[in-house]
Amino acid sequence: MYAIVEIAGQQFKAEAGKKLYVHRLAGNEGDSVSFDRVLLTDNNGSVAVGAPTVSGVSVKAKILVHKMADKVTIFKKKRRKTYKKLQGHRQSFTQIEIESIG
Secondary structure, eight states: OEEEEEETTEEEEEETTOEEEEEOOSSOTTOEEEEOOEEEEEETTEEEEOSSSOTTOOEEEEEEEEEEOOOEEEEEEETTTTEEEEEEEOOEEEEEEEEEEO
16 A cells, blocks of 8 residues: 655655655654645555545654755856855755554
8 A cells, every 4th residue: 555645845655664755844753743635545456536635544654863965065157257156055854754554
């Protein structure tokens, strides 16, 4: 069984036991979270599509760890104009493990 669930504005395929990296969620490591915006469920060929969500279905997950992605460097330059700009960014992520769908 799997479900397509919307987490922090993005859609993910959730299966029991699967680990996902999502945008940073509020909560501490070890906390349980529940996602109610389930867009589609598939139970061994029996597909339920929501309009816009499937009612009565939620996905329960556990927060494993809060991490930061690798640094992305943004460098802008205009040649012969003495213009250089260096900027960096690290995105915050949360690793979750899907516990159950139902």
